[in-house]
Amino acid sequence: MDWTMRSKWLGIIIWSVAMMLSACSVTYSFNGASIDYATTKTIQISDFPIRSNYVWGPMANIFNNQLKDQFANHTKLIQVKRNGDLKIDGEITKYEQRNKSVSSEGYSAQTELTMTVNVRFTNNVKHSDDFERQFSASASYETTQSLNSVQEELVTQMVKDITDQIFNATVANW
Numbered sequence: 001m002d003w004t005m006r007s008k009w010l011g012i013i014i015w016s017v018a019m020m021l022s023a024c025s026v027t028y029s030f031n032g033a034s035i036d037y038a039t040t041k042t043i044q045i046s047d048f049p050i051r052s053n054y055v056w057g058p059m060a061n062i063f064n065n066q067l068k069d070q071f072a073n074h075t076k077l078i079q080v081k082r083n084g085d086l087k088i089d090g091e092i093t094k095y096e097q098r099n100k101s102v103s104s105e106g107y108s109a110q111t112e113l114t115m116t117v118n119v120r121f122t123n124n125v126k127h128s129d130d131f132e133r134q135f136s137a138s139a140s141y142e143t144t145q146s147l148n149s150v151q152e153e154l155v156t157q158m159v160k161d162i163t164d165q166i167f168n169a170t171v172a173n174w
Contacts, residue, residue, distance in 0.1 A: 034171065034172060035075060035076075035077065035171050036125075037076055039085070039125050040077070040085045040086060040123075040125050041077065041078060041085055042077060042078045042079070042080045042083075042084040042085045042086070043071055043075070043077040043078070043079055043080070043084045043085065043086040043087070043088070044079070044080050044081065044082060044083070044084030044086070044087045044088070044089075045064075045067060045068050045071065045079060045087075045088045045089075046087075046088065046089035046090075047060070047064045048060065048063055048064055048067070048089070048090050048091050048092055048117060049091050049092070050091070050092045050095070051091040051092060051093050052092055052093055052094050052095040052096070052116075053096075054095050054096055054097075055095065056095065056151055056155065058152070058155075059092065059095065059115075059155050059159075060092060062155055062156060062159050063092060063117070063159045063162070063163070066159045066160065066163045067088070067163045067166065070163045070164070070166075070167050071167070071171075074167065075171060084124070085123070085124050085125050086121070086122070086123055086124070086125075086170065086171070087120075087121070087122040087124065088119060088120070088121055088122075088166070088170065089119075089120050090117060090118045090119040090120050091117070091118055092115065092116070092117050093116050093117065093118045093134070094114060094115065094116035094136070095113075095114070095115050095116075096113075096114055097111050097112065097113045097114070097147065098111070098112055098114070099111060099112075099143075100112040100140050108143045109142070109143055110140050110141070110142060110143060111140065111141055111142075111143050111147075112138050112139070112140045113138065113139050113140070113141070113147075113151075113154050113155075113158070114136060114137070114138045114158075115136065115137055115138075115155065115158045115159070115162065116134055116135070116136040117134065117135050117136075117162055117166075118132070118133075118134050119131075119132065119133055119134070119135060119166055119169075120132045121133075121169070121170050129170075131169070133169065135162045135165045135166055135169075136162070137157070137158035137159075137161035137162045137165075138158065139154040139157050139158050141154060
């Protein structure tokens, strides 16, 4: 086969591969979000007030910032103050601790901290996706530790868990 014939075949192969690649469209989403950005462009996330009997001051700020960051970091949705295609609002309804286990001497050995958030989700593009639901997370610590020494770490863990749950329920369709 001479050089001209090889060039023609190489050209045909390259053209064929290019046509196949342009005809195929594969979309990967590594964050789990399944959003039709052609119809859904904005999200409105309201600050969640604390409505529980027991309160830790920084908890609301940690939660509100993490929830907004979750959507900013994992979607292309533009966050707006009102009239969003998607709307998330609610309140922190429970923040409590209870004894989780007892030592052989009859004293509390481990304490469980629980946080519950009530969420109202409105999809103004597809109202059949609307819901109101509660999301909870718990974290435990040894009773030999004071709550003050572990509270920020545990609240951060629980907030991460809850915001992941909210993200999955609202835009990941899991």
